[in-house]
Amino acid sequence: MTDFTGKTVFITGGARGQGRSHALAFADRGANIVILDSVEGASDSIAYDLPTQDDLDATQRDIEAKGVRCLALTGDVRHSEHIESAVKQAVSEFGSLDVTIANAGIFALRPAVETDDALWDDVIAINLSGVFRTVRAAAAQVKDSGVAGRIITIASMAGRMEFPNAVAYVAAKWGVIGLTKTFAAELGQTGTTVNVVCPTNVDTTMVTDNPDAATLFTGKDDPSEEEVEKGAAQFTKQGIPWVEPEDVTAAVLFLASPEARYITGEALTVSGGQIADNVA
Numbered sequence: 176m177t178d179f180t181g182k183t184v185f186i187t188g189g190a191r192g193q194g195r196s197h198a199l200a201f202a203d204r205g206a207n208i209v210i211l212d213s214v215e216g217a218s219d220s221i222a223y224d225l226p227t228q229d230d231l232d233a234t235q236r237d238i239e240a241k242g243v244r245c246l247a248l249t250g251d252v253r254h255s256e257h258i259e260s261a262v263k264q265a266v267s268e269f270g271s272l273d274v275t276i277a278n279a280g281i282f283a284l285r286p287a288v289e290t291d292d293a294l295w296d297d298v299i300a301i302n303l304s305g306v307f308r309t310v311r312a313a314a315a316q317v318k319d320s321g322v323a324g325r326i327i328t329i330a331s332m333a334g335r336m337e338f339p340n341a342v343a344y345v346a347a348k349w350g351v352i353g354l355t356k357t358f359a360a361e362l363g364q365t366g367t368t369v370n371v372v373c374p375t376n377v378d379t380t381m382v383t384d385n386p387d388a389a390t391l392f393t394g395k396d397d398p399s400e401e402e403v404e405k406g407a408a409q410f411t412k413q414g415i416p417w418v419e420p421e422d423v424t425a426a427v428l429f430l431a432s433p434e435a436r437y438i439t440g441e442a443l444t445v446s447g448g449q450i451a452d453n454v455a
Contacts, residue, residue, distance in 0.1 A: 177432040180205030183269040184431075185261065187211045187252050187309050188279030190226035192379035193329065195234045196420035197276055197427050202241040204428075209246045209265040210234060211257070212279070220297040221283045223385040244269070252279045252305030255312070262312045271320065274431045275313035277306040277328045280347075284387035287342040295343045302347035303354075310358050310369065323366030325431040328355045329423070330373045330442070332410075332449050340391060348373075352442050359440030368439035370430045375446040376407050376417035383417070392416075412448030 184201045188194040189210025198208050214228045228249070235247035246268055250257030265272050280302045283294050306328050317324035333341060334348030352371050359369035382388045389398050392406030407416035426445050429435055444450070 176204060177428065177434075178205055179274075179431070182206045182273040183209065183265050183271050184274040184276070185209040185211070185265050185272060185313065186276045186278055187258070187305070188226075189247075190214060190231040190234055192226075192381065193374075193377060193420045193423050194276070194278040195230075196424045197278065198234060198238055198245075199241070200421070200424045200428060201274070201431075202238045202243045202245070205243060206274070207244045207269045208238050209248065209261060209269075210238075211248045211250045211252070211261045213251045214249050218281065218297065220294045221281050221385075222387045223380055225281075252309060253300045255308050258305075258308050258312045262316050266316065266320075271322065272313060272316045272324060273322075274325045275309065275327070276427060277309040277313075277326070277351075279305055279309075280329065280381075282341070282344055282381050282385065282387065284340050284391055285342075286340050290342055298343035299347050302344065303350045306351050307354055310354065314358055314362055314367070314369075317367050318362070318365060323368075325435075326358065326362075326367060326369040327427050327430050328369075328371045330355075330371045332373050332375045332444065332446050334371075335373055335442070335444065335450055338391075355442070356440045363439060366436075368430070368435065370435075370439060371442045372423060372426045372430070373442050373444045373446065374418060374423045375411055375444075375449050377423060378417045378419050382407075410449055411446065412451045415447045418445055418447065 184206045189198050190212035215225050235245045238245040330351040331348040333345045334352045338345050355371040376382050389403045393402050404416040
């Protein structure tokens with residue numbers, strides 16, 4: 176198990192779900208943690224509740240209970256100044272920025288021709304532009320410091336294939352892979368690695384407590400839990416409906432470790448074999 180003692184890890188969307196899992200795992204390994212989340216509670220564009228201040232506070236308490244320090248910040252990845260401020264606070268408080276995980280994202284379901292400007296703009300602003308702003312701020316910091324870092328973005332299997340009725344989400348996640356590879360190329364000579372993790376469905380609120388996701392899996396407006404799991408399982412070769420956040424975290428930990436020092440510009444899938452039958 177890699178020891179991250181003395182390292183600083185910055186995670187967007189850290190209040191719950193995958194972001195919380197990443198934060199707790201790095202805390203277990205001794206890292207100081209900075210988490211950023213918008214804690215808006217709800218959005219007109221999506222069918223599930225967003226994280227709240229209570230979620231952010233609870234994650235901070237759980238991190239600090241592990242004997243490490245944690246900055247829990249409220250902010251919106253749609254605003255560059257929020258991200259840049261978080262990076263500055265991380266460096267000011269802990270002296271460095273070693274690992275950045277651009278995790279914040281939302282999911283919304285709508286047929287492409289019915290996707291209005293508001294939904295498109297929200298999804299692209301958070302899932303693509305927010306990732307760009309996060310990686311840009313982290314890249315600027317590691318270049319200025321002269322110390323190689325690890326930058327990890329979270330895309331989706333929706334960035335590796337088509338997903339009908341999720342055009343904005345798919346466009347954003349394909350874009351995340353492209354921007355990750357571009358930053359990897361530009362930062363290659365600095366020693367900083369930039370990689371992307373592409374999970375299949377993950378057992379988080381965004382998937383398992385989301386009416387939009389349930390409809391995507393089953394084609395029904397109000398399916399049973401059994402129908403949802405059966406429908407979701409059809410996406411993977413292993414026949415699993417979803418992976419756990421900790422499964423994604425395992426990939427993130429590897430990419431942040433010294434063992435992955437020569438891995439950059441790669442898209443690592445955690446998908447239960449979702450595209451195992453692809454030719455390339």
